[in-house]
Amino acid sequence: MKTIAVIEDDNDAWLLLKNLLIKAGYESKQLIRFASIADIRPQQTTPEVVLTDLGLPDSKGLATFKKVCSLFPDSPIIVITGDGDADLAIDLIREGAQDYLVKGEIDHRLLSKSIQHSIERKRITSDYKRIFFDSPTPKYILDAETLNILAVNKAVIEKYGYSEAELLHMHGNDLRPAEEIQRFRQKAQTLNTERYDGGIWWHLKKDGTVFAVHIYVHTTEFDGRRAFMVVAIDIDKQLKAEQALEEKALENEQILESMTDAFFKVDENHCFTYVNQEFEKILQKKRGEILGQNIWEVFPEAMRLKFYEGYQRALQTRENTYFEEKLPGYGLWLSVKAYPFDKGMAVYFIDITEQKLAQEKLARDEQNLRAIINNTSDIIWSVDRQNNIISANDAFWTYLYALTGKKQGEITEADFNNEVFAAWTQFFDRAFRGETFKTIWTSVIGNEEYTSETSFNPIRNEQGDITGASCFSRDITQERKLQQKILTDDANLKAMIDNTDDLIWSVDTDFNLISANKAFLTVIETWIDRSLKVGDNIFDPKMNDALTEKWKGLYSKALNGEQFLMEQEANDNGSTLFTETRFNPIRDTNGKIIGVSCFSHDVTPLRTYLQKTEEQNKQLREIAWIQSHKVRNHVASILGLIQVIDLHKADDETSHYALRGIKQSSEELDVIIREINEKTQQLDQNEKSSYERL
Structure with missing residues (x-):
């Protein structure tokens, strides 16, 4: 009631x-x-x-x-x-x-x-305060006279690292490095416009980190006092990227084409010598149409804008120039930096239209602020302690319509099953107790399953009492599917490396086991008489034998960047085993060596086959020697004896002697041929046995 x-x-x-x-x-x-x-x-x-x-x-x-x-x-x-x-x-x-x-x-x-x-x-009034405090962009309010901090939102607390209580006892100077304080005071004293683009400043976090921000200031009234509402947009990464780009060679086309910023160069006659793809996209000009053309002939309207003034200033001062300008014919706001050099000018610019629109939205009334939260597919809403909806964006009502088939004002508790309603009531109760947390929720809309990640944050009034909860929900369906695919791929990969008798493992720089397949873990347990798991040191700290030193040396060799193959011969119950182990350095994305991967393969069958082949080659060489020496000698003897035989004098003693010699040489030749035949059969048998073992 x-x-x-x-x-x-x-x-x-x-x-x-x-x-x-x-x-x-x-x-x-x-x-x-x-x-x-x-x-x-x-x-x-x-x-x-x-x-x-x-x-x-x-x-x-x-x-x-x-x-x-x-x-x-x-x-x-x-x-x-x-x-x-x-x-x-x-x-x-x-x-x-x-x-x-x-x-x-x-x-x-x-x-x-x-x-x-x-x-x-x-x-x-309450909605305005909530929108201020829950905004993802850092905002704070300064007393216009003292420059003391009067109010901050959650984003300021997260970005600068101070608690709210600490910030409310701080001066505006405390958020800036010493070299920026004098400039800050001067700007604050001369600020007399309702809205002011403060440009780029350096700010200071609690841990001493200095970062770049783009400041926008709106004059307002707070607790009956004239005040400044300051919006600090973190552009640290952007600014550092610009500085890095300035140091690089502007002539490198591959880098320029891969840039997300538009870029062009003109020569000393103000004619285009280069434009990149982003330039073509933003200004809708093909490079073939403008290369070699004068910039002011291609864009005559720019001579009436800041572009011409900034361009001329950079040429005259020979200093890098920064400015922002709106292109009336294109409906775009551009942030421009010009870098003069000996034979012309290098200029890059980015489309900051969305940023400018965001600034305008921050200065508008509640309707414009609501447009900000509606300009996202994420679901945003808040409830009071009786679970009544305080505010919600369009995405929230679209989601509920898809879930229930009902529009705003038609939805009741009965549209949700008891289990779902009870679960969400518990989530809100946790936030009402002061807890900030995230949950993962899966729902079915039609025949599709959707997964979302929802953040719950308590809403507090000026006295710190919790009056409700604000919620931000993001669709992570595709992200979850991708995570599941990665897990499946990892499982498949692990199954593949476990389905082999080869030993596969890796260690980090401290010789701790990073990964290993089953074959390795089984063999290593037999060798060192203890089981290993990922994270264990592969060496027993109690052992300091020659084998340990040998393997430490091998790992260290790979950790120094060398990729190599090691061959080993070992005796196993009277049998000789041969293995080949490959060592490969593991590098991170920056090229730093962070470990060693190893692959060990049993090459005993191959080595046995090669040895048998060598033995066969030796026998072949012996056969060839017999053929080339022994057989040839007897053949030569027979041919010589035949020449001394007088076929017309059969009773001649010399002929009889020659015939006896031929008979003897033929018998010895027969023995040699039999020896060759036996060696050949033995060679065939050995080769057959080797193939059977392989």
Whole structure:
């Protein structure tokens, strides 16, 4: 039940207000009266509105209002007093009063209108504060006179590393390095415009880190004081990239073409000598159309803009020049840097249209701020402690429509099953207890399964009390699918290296095991009589033998950058085993050696085959020697004896002697041929056995 708290000590005034409120549509049971500050007790529900007199028995004037504010921080407060002091009314409004009514001048219509307007003004004020504090861009408010920090958002706390309490006791100087303080003071003293582009500054984090920001300032009023709202956009990475680019050779076409910034060069006659792809894309000019052409003939409209002024300044001063400009014909804002050199000018620029649009949005009213959160596919919403929606972007309502088929205003608790509703209620309760956390949630829309990552953050009022929770949900469906594919690929790869008898392993620079397949772990357990797991040191700290020193030397050799092959011969139960082990350095993305990968393969069958082949070759050489020496000698003897035989004198003694010699040589030749045949058969048998073993 919505209630109205009335703080009034005068009975007649109370009865008058009561009658006016009943005429305005409220019931008596909704009205809660307090006759003094001391009478006020904590309420179960926050009053919809508080009506208070300033003159109470235990408090007077402005002090009364401040006490009521502290007791009812989340309720709009209307002051009803008999004092028509206009200055007091202004002071009260500055302090946060939603309205100021004078007794005797009120009727039920005026009172009803004042209540409704006060409730709406309080809601808008709370939304503005929430949008400020939850913005992902660092924002803080400085006192225009003292430059003390008056308020900061969460992004400032995260970016600079200070707590909120620390920041609220700091000066604007404390966020800057010493060399920037004088410049900061001068700018602050001369700032007299409603909106100001402060340009690039260096800021300082709590840990001493200096980084670059682009500053935008809006003059405003905070707690009745003139103040500056400062938006600090981190451009540190961008600025460092620009500085690195300046140091590199501008003539390197491959680098220039890969840049996301547009780039062009002109010679001393102001004619284009080079443009990159991004230039063509942004300005819609093909390089073939403009190379060799004068820049001011190609873009004559630029002579009326800052481009021409900045270009001429860079030529005259021979110093690098930076400026921003809007191209009317293109609808683009460009950030330009010009670098003069001896024979021309090198210029690069980036499209900062979106950044400029963001600046304009920051200066607009609530509708424009809402447009910012709607310009994303991420789901953003907030709830109060009763789980009622406070605010939500379009993506939130689109998601609920896809989930329930209902539009905003039609959705009820019944559209969600009990399990889902209970789970999300628990999430909100955790945030209400002050916890900041993330959850992963899977839902089914149609036939598709979606996975999202949701961040929950408590919403606190100015007193630090938790009044609700803000939520940011991001679709990570594709990211999860990719993670699953990586896990599957890893599993498949592990299965592949485990499905081999070869030994595969790797160690880091301290000889700790990075990875290993099953074959390696099995063999190493046999060798060292202990099991190893990833992370263990591969060497037993108690052992310092020659084998340990040998392997440390091999790993160290690879860690020094050498890739090599080691061959080993070992005896296993009377059998000789041969292995080949390859050592390869492991390097990170920067080329630094971070470990060694090893691959060991049993080459015993191959070595055995090679040995048998060598033995066969030896036998072949023996056969060849027999053929070339022994056989040839006997053949020569036979041929010589045949020549001395006189075929016409069969009884001649010389012929008989020659025939006997031929017979003897033939018999010896037959023995040699048999020997060759036996060796050949033995060679064939050995070769067959070798193939069978392989």
